Amino acid sequence: MSSLSLPILRTRRDWALGSGLLPPPAFTKPPPVASWRRFTLFWGGMQYERAMCAAITIRTFSNDLVERLQSKWSTIPETGFKLGIASDHVLVKRIGTPRIPAQQEPVWAGKPVNYAAKAAQSGDRHEIIVTRSVWDTIIANDYLAITCGCDGDGKPTKPTTAIWQDMTIERLPEDEREGRRLIAAWCKIHGPEFCAAILAGKRQRSDVAEARMWLNRAQMARAIRVKDATDRANRRRQAGLAR
Numbered sequence: 121m122s123s124l125s126l127p128i129l130r131t132r133r134d135w136a137l138g139s140g141l142l143p144p145p146a147f148t149k150p151p152p153v154a155s156w157r158r159f160t161l162f163w164g165g166m167q168y169e170r171a172m173c174a175a176i177t178i179r180t181f182s183n184d185l186v187e188r189l190q191s192k193w194s195t196i197p198e199t200g201f202k203l204g205i206a207s208d209h210v211l212v213k214r215i216g217t218p219r220i221p222a223q224q225e226p227v228w229a230g231k232p233v234n235y236a237a238k239a240a241q242s243g244d245r246h247e248i249i250v251t252r253s254v255w256d257t258i259i260a261n262d263y264l265a266i267t268c269g270c271d272g273d274g275k276p277t278k279p280t281t282a283i284w285q286d287m288t289i290e291r292l293p294e295d296e297r298e299g300r301r302l303i304a305a306w307c308k309i310h311g312p313e314f315c316a317a318i319l320a321g322k323r324q325r326s327d328v329a330e331a332r333m334w335l336n337r338a339q340m341a342r343a344i345r346v347k348d349a350t351d352r353a354n355r356r357r358q359a360g361l362a363r
């Protein structure tokens with residue numbers, strides 16, 4: 121058993137389509153409706169960046185998958201991946217039949233696996249929900265926090281932070297509840313380049329000064345709003361206790 125400090129990516133999808141991330145080679149009939157969950161641990165350096173790149177890649181695949189399914193069957197139920205990322209210390213071990221991975225299941229002691237699951241469940245399909253501590257880490261990375269500066273087809277637009285939205289994850293405790301929701305996938309043009317830059321440890325871009333200024337301002341305003349709401353809740357609690 122090992123002790124890790126790491127972000128955890130939790131995925132959920134509503135249809136099981138075979139093992140791993142790849143669908144079967146050909147869809148001959150709609151797959152059965154089922155829930156399928158998986159978590160992945162990242163540790164050992166660059167764990168936040170690697171978790172984010174994995175999540176955005178799965179999110180991008182989620183869109184493509186649903187488009188393919190819908191092009192084949194117009195009446196399929198709503199489906200797609202929900203993703204959540206949390207981080208903290210955790211102990212993980214596989215239990216089951218020795219040397220037969222198919223007959224093993226992971227068990228864990230620590231909160232982040234469940235936090236990531238709750239984050240994933242609180243979002244919609246094709247969304248990535250990150251907890252507060254994850255957002256506080258990745259916000260400084262221009263490649264993750266700010267758009268590529270095109271409309272998805274290569275036509276230049278102003279880089280923006282509008283791909284990230286405030287998100288209160290109701291089922292989490294106060295210190296992790298105020299997370300963020302990412303609604304974007306990799307850009308068809310710039311996605312591979314951005315993914316490679318993030319995994320190479322790059323953080324700063326020279327074309328995003330204005331978006332970065334607005335992001336820092338919004339983050340400051342948000343921190344004040346969250347603090348005010350926490351103070352109000354504490355005052356209400358103390359008033360309730362005093363009665």
Ligand SMILES: [Zn+2]
Nearest residue numbers: 268270307310
């Ligand atoms: Zn682009």
